[in-house]
Amino acid sequence: MDHSELAVAQDGAPVEVLRREHGVLMEVDPYRIDKKKLGMWIFIISDACTFAAFLFAYGYMRIGAPVWGTPFGLSSIVNGVVMTAVLLSSSLTMLAAVRAAQTDNKNSAKKWLGATMLLGAIFAALHLREWVRLIDEGWRLFYNPTGGAAQFGATFFSVTGLHLTHVVTGVIALAFVTRGYNQGRYDQGHVETAGLYWHFVDLVWMFVFPLMYLMNAH
Amino acid sequence: MSSNRELTMRSYVGIGIGLMAIVGLEVILTLQHLPVRTLLTCLLCLASLEAFVAVMYFMHVKYEQPILFWTIYPAVLFVLIFLCYFFPDAFRMFSMRLLK
Numbered sequence: 293m294d295h296s297e298l299a300v301a302q303d304g305a306p307v308e309v310l311r312r313e314h315g316v317l318m319e320v321d322p323y324r325i326d327k328k329k330l331g332m333w334i335f336i337i338s339d340a341c342t343f344a345a346f347l348f349a350y351g352y353m354r355i356g357a358p359v360w361g362t363p364f365g366l367s368s369i370v371n372g373v374v375m376t377a378v379l380l381s382s383s384l385t386m387l388a389a390v391r392a393a394q395t396d397n398k399n400s401a402k403k404w405l406g407a408t409m410l411l412g413a414i415f416a417a418l419h420l421r422e423w424v425r426l427i428d429e430g431w432r433l434f435y436n437p438t439g440g441a442a443q444f445g446a447t448f449f450s451v452t453g454l455h456l457t458h459v460v461t462g463v464i465a466l467a468f469v470t471r472g473y474n475q476g477r478y479d480q481g482h483v484e485t486a487g488l489y490w491h492f493v494d495l496v497w498m499f500v501f502p503l504m505y506l507m508n509a510h
Numbered sequence: 511m512s513s514n515r516e517l518t519m520r521s522y523v524g525i526g527i528g529l530m531a532i533v534g535l536e537v538i539l540t541l542q543h544l545p546v547r548t549l550l551t552c553l554l555c556l557a558s559l560e561a562f563v564a565v566m567y568f569m570h571v572k573y574e575q576p577i578l579f580w581t582i583y584p585a586v587l588f589v590l591i592f593l594c595y596f597f598p599d600a601f602r603m604f605s606m607r608l609l610k
Binding site for chain 2: 391
C-alpha cells in the first residue's frame with residue numbers, strides 16, 4: 293500500500309490522501325485493500341446470497357415434507373467427513389501458499405498452490421463417487437426410488453452440483469494463477485485473491501455437508 | 511478487530527483441527543436421532559460458528575480494516591433476514607388456484 297499524507301479539504305477538515313502521478317491527490321480507500329480483493333469480496337457476498345437462497349429453499353422443503361429421502365448411511369457420512377478434512381486441508385495449504393507469496397518465496401508458493409489444486413481434485417473425485425453411488429441406487433433429479441418426496445434429488449444434486457462447480461472452477465483458476473505467478477505476470481495479490489475464493493468454497497461446504505449429508509442420514 | 515499480528519501456520523493448523531472437531535460434533539449430534547427441527551437448528555448454529563471462524567481467520571477479515579467487516583456482515587444478514595420472510599410467503603403458492 294502507498295504511503296498516505298494529510299491534506300486539507302475545501303471545508304478545512306484534514307483528509308488522508310495518496311499522491312499519484314502528476315501530483316494528483318486521491319482520498320485514501322476506506323477499505324485499504326487491493327482492488328482485486330475488494331472485487332472478490334463483492335463477488336463472495338453475492339455468491340453467499342445465492343447459496344443461502346438454495347439452502348433456505350432446501351431447509352423449508354426438508355421440514356415441510358412429511359416423508360423425505362434419507363439415502364446416507366455411515367459409509368456416506370464417513371466419506372463426507374473425509375471430504376471435509378480434504379477441503380479444510382486445502383484451505384491450510386492455500387494459507388501456506390499466500391504466506392509464501394507474501395515473502396516472495398516463489399518455489400514454496402508454487403508447491404503449496406499445487407497441493408491445494410491436488411486436494412481440490414481429490415475432493416471433486418470423492419464427491420463424484422458419492423454422486424455415482426446415488427445414481428446407481430436410482431436417485432435422480434426428480435425421482436426418489438424409495439417412494440418419498442422427489443425433491444430430495446433436485447435439492448441434493450443442485451446444491452452439491454453448484455458447490456462442485458465452484459470447486460472445479462477454483463482448481464482451474466488456481467492453475468491459471470500458478471502459471472501466471474510462475475511467469476511473473478501475476479503477483480502475490482493475485483494469489484491472495486485466489487485464496488480468498490478458495491476459502492469461500494471451503495466455507496460453503498461447512499453448510500452443505502451438515503445440511504445435505506447429515507440431515508439426510510438414516 | 512483489525513490487528514497486524516497475523517497468526518503462525520501452527521495456529522492456523524490448530525484452528526483447522528478445531529473446525530474438524532466441530533464437524534465431529536455435528537456427526538455425533540446426527541447419530542443421536544434428534545427431531546428434524548432440533549437437528550437443523552443445532553447444525554446451522556455449529557455451521558455458522560465454523561463459517562465465522564473461517565471468515566475471521568482464514569479469510570483474514572480479522573486483520574483487515576473494521577469497515578470491511580461492517581460492510582460484509584450486515585449485507586449478508588440483511589439478505590438472510592429477508593430470505594426468512596420471503597420463503598414462507600412462497601408457500602402460499604400451494605393454496606393458490608389456477609385461473610383460466
